[in-house]
Amino acid sequence: MIPFVDFTREYKSLKKEIDEAIHRVLRRGWFVLGPELENFEKRFAEYCDAPYCVGVNSGTDALYLSLLCAGIGQGDEVIVPVNTALPTAMAVSMSGARPVFVDCDESFLIDSKQIVRRINKKTKAIIAVHLYGQACDMDALKKISRRFRLTLIEDCAQATGAMWKGKKVGSFGDFGCFSFYPTKNIGAYGDGGAIITKSKKNYTKLLAERFYGQKDRQVCSIPGMNSRLDEIQAAVLSVKLKYVDTWNRTRQQLALQYRNLIVNPKIVLPTPQGDSQCVYHLFVVRAPKRDAIMKLLKEHGIQTLIHYRTPLHRHPFYAKQEKNSFPVAERYAREIFSLPMYPYLKKQEIKKIATILNNIT
């Protein structure tokens, strides 16, 4: 059996440090908005080359609170790639604004050439999603957002540590939004997320927004919610932050191994853009006979998944709002599947997967 991901392997290798971190929080008896979060926020900001970081409940909240902070809501439109995880668009819907979709290119990322024709007077922001661990073309996206004076939000949920031309994702836009869902390149032992920003004003506003809209635990003058990265998760994440670069390098080596070993032209391998330093959150391949191949792999005990089977505009909720078609994303949604990819995946497991894929005629 080769599972898509096996968290027990990671825990086994970090057990001593993780147990110590969790017990430190339990001994201290301080579980929300305490020293562990403060320490993690400081270190995560440094890691991302950003001055400020705010820990929140999830990646979805990170996006939602960024939109709220930018004053985006009812009557506004936000540009979103149609090939992304549902929460990217759902955060926009939660804000009251409407997600306006754009097709992807052959790297699965938002096709920046198609953005401008979807911009109108109501457009207030672009969400750049660094999907599968790749970095979007941030030169193009920054240029468009500057030209039309749009807020630029980066959805870095799948790309902690990825870079565009040597600069970390999340540090280009007005807000960099991260998810620490367990499968992510740095994952909590539960839900978690963070926002990084260059602006002190936004930082102060976000601190209030995640805490019922209060400033200094006293006065509420803006709307907010309860969205706080808790002390246990922050302590776990501080341990894991030390390893994220090593893990990302391992992911890159595993991706290279897949590339070298899979030699069947029926399986199309991913091609990250040249200027993107991909951290392979996922290893997404394409094949016209996708469903049959996934079935075959399952019969050999190999678990694969699809990211994503339904492009966002085809979900009933969004089909009512978006009548355009997005041919590239629609085609890829029929062909893509994700092979196991996580730092503790073994080389002989990749060999086994490649052998099966190479025997497909």
Ligand SMILES: Cc1ncc(COP(=O)(O)O)c(C=O)c1O
């Ligand atoms: C691209 C993307 N954006 C946003 C999210 C939302 O993150 P979370 O699950 O932490 O709310 C995810 C996680 O699945 C994601 O993959």
